[in-house]
Structure formats: structure tokens, C-alpha cells
Amino acid sequence: MLRVENLVKRYGDKTILDVPALEMNLGIVHLKGINGSGKTTFSKIVAGLIPFQGEVLLNSKLSPVGDKVAYRKMVNYAEPEPKYPEFLTANDLIRFVGKAKGASEASSNALIEKLGISGYLYDHVGTYSSGMLKRLSLCLAFLGNPALILLDEPFNTLDTSAIATLKELIGMNQANGVDFILVSHQDMHEYGITVSSSFLVENHTIHPL
Amino acid sequence: MGPISKVIVRVLVVEFYKQNAAFFGLILLVFFGFVRGEEHLAIGNFLVSYPSALFFLYGLWLSYLVKILLFTGPAVFREENQFLSTFSLLPLADKIYSLLVTSWLLFLPAIVYGVFLLYLAATQGKWIAVISVIVAIIAFVFIISLILFRKFSALPHERTILQFRFATIYTRSAKLYFAEYILRNEPVLFFLTKAYSCLLIIGTSLLYQTDEFDLRVFTTGILLAFSGNVALLNKYVIFYYHNLTIARNLPFFVWEYFAFSSHRDGRYTHS
Numbered sequence: 001m002l003r004v005e006n007l008v009k010r011y012g013d014k015t016i017l018d019v020p021a022l023e024m025n026l027g028i029v030h031l032k033g034i035n036g037s038g039k040t041t042f043s044k045i046v047a048g049l050i051p052f053q054g055e056v057l058l059n060s061k062l063s064p065v066g067d068k069v070a071y072r073k074m075v076n077y078a079e080p081e082p083k084y085p086e087f088l089t090a091n092d093l094i095r096f097v098g099k100a101k102g103a104s105e106a107s108s109n110a111l112i113e114k115l116g117i118s119g120y121l122y123d124h125v126g127t128y129s130s131g132m133l134k135r136l137s138l139c140l141a142f143l144g145n146p147a148l149i150l151l152d153e154p155f156n157t158l159d160t161s162a163i164a165t166l167k168e169l170i171g172m173n174q175a176n177g178v179d180f181i182l183v184s185h186q187d188m189h190e191y192g193i194t195v196s197s198s199f200l201v202e203n204h205t206i207h208p209l
Numbered sequence: 210m211g212p213i214s215k216v217i218v219r220v221l222v223v224e225f226y227k228q229n230a231a232f233f234g235l236i237l238l239v240f241f242g243f244v245r246g247e248e249h250l251a252i253g254n255f256l257v258s259y260p261s262a263l264f265f266l267y268g269l270w271l272s273y274l275v276k277i278l279l280f281t282g283p284a285v286f287r288e289e290n291q292f293l294s295t296f297s298l299l300p301l302a303d304k305i306y307s308l309l310v311t312s313w314l315l316f317l318p319a320i321v322y323g324v325f326l327l328y329l330a331a332t333q334g335k336w337i338a339v340i341s342v343i344v345a346i347i348a349f350v351f352i353i354s355l356i357l358f359r360k361f362s363a364l365p366h367e368r369t370i371l372q373f374r375f376a377t378i379y380t381r382s383a384k385l386y387f388a389e390y391i392l393r394n395e396p397v398l399f400f401l402t403k404a405y406s407c408l409l410i411i412g413t414s415l416l417y418q419t420d421e422f423d424l425r426v427f428t429t430g431i432l433l434a435f436s437g438n439v440a441l442l443n444k445y446v447i448f449y450y451h452n453l454t455i456a457r458n459l460p461f462f463v464w465e466y467f468a469f470s471s472h473r474d475g476r477y478t479h480s
Contacts, residue, residue, distance in 0.1 A: 087223070099212060
């Protein structure tokens with residue numbers, strides 16, 4: 001379960017999110033909202049990537065503020081428009097993040113194969129298309145032993161085979177007890193994904209649908 | 210070098226030297242072009258003979274340390290380096306090793322000169338100077354490692370971008386895009402490069418009041434002042450190639466783009 005209390009996020013004097021209380025029973029959660037509603041800001045907060053006011057608790061015990069390392073080992077995140085230094089290779093990034101997240105060499109290699117990254121593993125990121133970058137960011141998000149994976153606009157720029165692979169990966173990980181928050185303005189039924197609950201981000205707050 | 214050190218060295222060290230290539234080129238020009246071998250020896254012998262004079266060298270090393278930190282600080286928080294937020298999850302031994310390797314490589318030019326002084330001091334039996342230089346090198350490397358460690362541990366972090374409220378009420382001229390970008394994103398770099406250039410040119414000019422030099426001294430001053438601004442050129446290229454890629458799609462030649470000014474009556478207002 002993910003619990004949020006008195007969450008406030010501002011950029012300058014502009015309030016992006018103001019969520020007094022929210023409980024998400026995880027599984028596969030779909031977080032919807034129009035462009036600019038604050039979906040990505042919320043997912044970055046839950047991923048422990050940006051500072052905020054208030055409290056976020058995973059499974060009633062871990063906080064991205066108080067238990068930084070333990071929390072980030074448990075929560076992985078794939079950004080909507082991934083950016084990496086153009087002079088690094090997918091191999092560099094996968095080994096770096098894999099080591100940080102405690103992923104074994106074998107599991108990293110299996111993900112590389114599954115997501116079809118092996119063909120450009122040693123190429124510089126600057127030569128990748130947006131779809132190749134997206135596959136890499138998804139690979140990084142599945143590394144290690146996370147309890148929760150946040151996928152922000154996961155299907156953007158992916159081709160049909162990559163979408164099928166991603167659905168398979170979500171299914172396999174969910175069967176192993178991993179929870180997902182899929183952040184997208186799109187309908188998940190279009191992709192054949194059955195979600196356990198949906199939430200809407202609007203008017204700076206989040207409520208269940 | 211392991212995968213962790215390799216990535217951090219590429220992100221911080223290689224990029225630091227690339228961005229400051231002109232600066233180091235000029236340093237090499239001055240040290241191996243203008244200053245002769247016997248002058249190097251004379252300066253080195255003076256420094257090791259009077260350990261208190263070494264503090265002048267440590268002052269220069271301190272300004273070099275500031276230069277390193279002015280690069281590495283913002284680099285850690287760049288959007289493309291967001292993956293570095295996982296650094297804090299690494300085993301402690303990996304963190305210490307990779308930061309020490311990074312710090313040694315960043316401080317390498319100073320270490321090379323330090324080794325030259327150590328050689329001079331050791332051959333002349335100036336053991337106080339030997340100890341002083343060794344302690345100084347270790348201290349500077351340790352300080353860089355410690356500051357980088359704190360930077361990595363400080364994540365999550367958002368870069369503070371200066372907000373100019375007045376700047377939102379008019380339609381900007383294209384000529385001001387980069388000026389505003391650099392003032393918002395890198396104000397310290399902007400003002401320090403200007404201050405550095407001004408002080409260097411004023412200082413070089415003042416030399417002529419007391420001594421007779423030919424134009425080479427002033428030319429060197431101007432070149433060094435220019436080299437301090439190369440970092441801004443690098444930011445300029447990054448801005449137009451990464452932040453404003455649409456500019457390359459506009460139907461202008463590069464020189465026409467600078468003359469282009471957006472019209473002022475097209476501001477959208479909420480109804």
C-alpha cells in the first residue's frame with residue numbers, strides 16, 4: 001500500500017499538487033490525468049527523485065525522505081522521456097544501475113535479451129532513436145528486486161513487439177508480487193492491461209475513480 | 210576500472226577536461242612555451258626552499274578546486290544525469306573507490322606539478338617541503354571526494370533556476386534567449402568568468418606601469434581571459450543543440466538567426 005499525507009509540491013509560487021490524504025492499494029494502478037495535471041511530478045515524488053512537503057509511505061514503513069536507500073532499493077522508475085549522457089552506452093548504464101539496485105549479472109542479461117537491447121548494447125546513447133531510449137529506460141526500471149515499479153507513459157514511442165514484451169514483463173513481475181503504478185493519459189484497456197484500480201490527477205489533487 | 214568508476218569518470222572527469230580544453234591548452238602554452246626549463250627549476254627550487262611560499266601554490270590549487278566544483282556541482286544534477294541518483298544505493302566500498310579515482314583524476318594537473326616539486330625537494334633533502342606537498346595533495350583530493358560524496362548523497366535535489374517575474378510580461382527577442390538562459394541556469398559561472406577576465410586584463414595592464422614588457426605578456430593575459438569564457442561557449446552550443454533544437458529548423462542561416470527578433474504583438478492571453 002502507498003499512503004500519502006499532506007503532500008504539497010510547488011514550483012516557485014505555483015502549486016502543482018496539494019493532496020491532503022490518499023491511500024493506494026497497489027497491484028496494477030493506473031494514474032490518469034490530462035497534460036500538465038501533475039502525474040509526472042507525483043511519480044517523481046513517489047520515486048524519491050524530487051523533494052516535496054508532506055509524507056509518502058510505502059507499505060506503512062518506508063519513506064523516500066527518512067529511509068532514502070532502503071526506499072529507493074524498493075521503488076524503481078522509468079521516466080516518460082528518458083535522457084542519458086550521449087557518450088555512455090546502454091551497457092554502461094545497465095551495469096551502473098544494476099549494481100546500485102542489487103541486480104545479478106544473469107538477470108540484467110536476461111532483461112537485455114528480453115527487451116531487444118543486445119543489438120545496440122555497446123553503441124553510444126546519442127545514436128539511439130526515441131524507441132531505443134524507451135526500451136533502455138524500461139530495462140533500468142526492471143533491474144533489481146523492487147516492490148513497486150512506476151512506469152511513466154510506458155507505451156509512448158514503443159513499437160508493437162516492445163509493447164507485447166512490456167505487457168509480458170508486467171505480468172511476470174506482478175505474479176512475483178511486484179506492484180505497478182502506470183502513469184498515462186491513455187486507456188490501459190487499449191493495451192490489454194487489466195488494472196486493479198485507477199486514480200485521476202486533477203485540480204492539483206488525486207482521487208480514486 | 211570497474212563499471213561504476215568508469216561511468217562517473219566519463220560523466221565528470223572527461224566532460225570537465227573537454228569543457229576546459231582551451232584553458233588547459235593555454236596553461237600548457239604558458240608553462241612549456243613562455244616559461245623556459247631553467248625558470249621552471251628556479252621557481253620550483255624557490256618553492257621547496259621556502260615552505261611558506263608553498264602556500265601561494267596552495268592558493269592556486271584552491272582556485273583550481275573551486276573551478277572543479279563549479280563544474281561538478283551542476284553536472285550531478287543535470288537532467289541526463291538523473292540516473293546518478295542511484296549512486297547512494299551502491300555498496301560503500303564502491304562509492305569510496307569511485308569518488309577517490311574521480312577526485313585524483315580531476316586534480317591530476319596539480320598532482321603532476323606536485324610530483325615535480327616532490328622530486329626537487331627530495332633530491333635536495335627538503336623534507337618539510339616533501340611532507341607539506343604530500344599532505345596538501347592528499348587533503349585536496351580528500352576534500353573533492355568529500356564534497357562529491359555530499360553532492361551525491363544530497364539527492365533528491367532540484368536545481369534552483371532564477372525566476373525573473375518581469376521577464377514573463379513581454380515577448381522576448383531571440384537575441385536574448387541565451388543571455389536569459391545563462392543568467393537563470395548558471396549565474397555563478399557567468400559572473401565569475403566576467404570577473405576573472407576583467408581582473409586578469411586589469412592586472413596585466415598594471416604590469417606595464419612598473420616594468421617594461423613587450424606585447425607578449427598582454428597577449429597572454431588576453432588569451433587567458435578568453436580561455437576563461439570558453440565554458441560559456443560550451444554552454445551556448447549545448448543550449449542551441451539540446452534546449453532549442455527547433456532553431457535549426459527555422460528558415461535562417463546561422464548569422465540571420467542572431468538578427469531575428471520575434472514580433473511583439475503576438476502574446477497569447479487567457480480569455
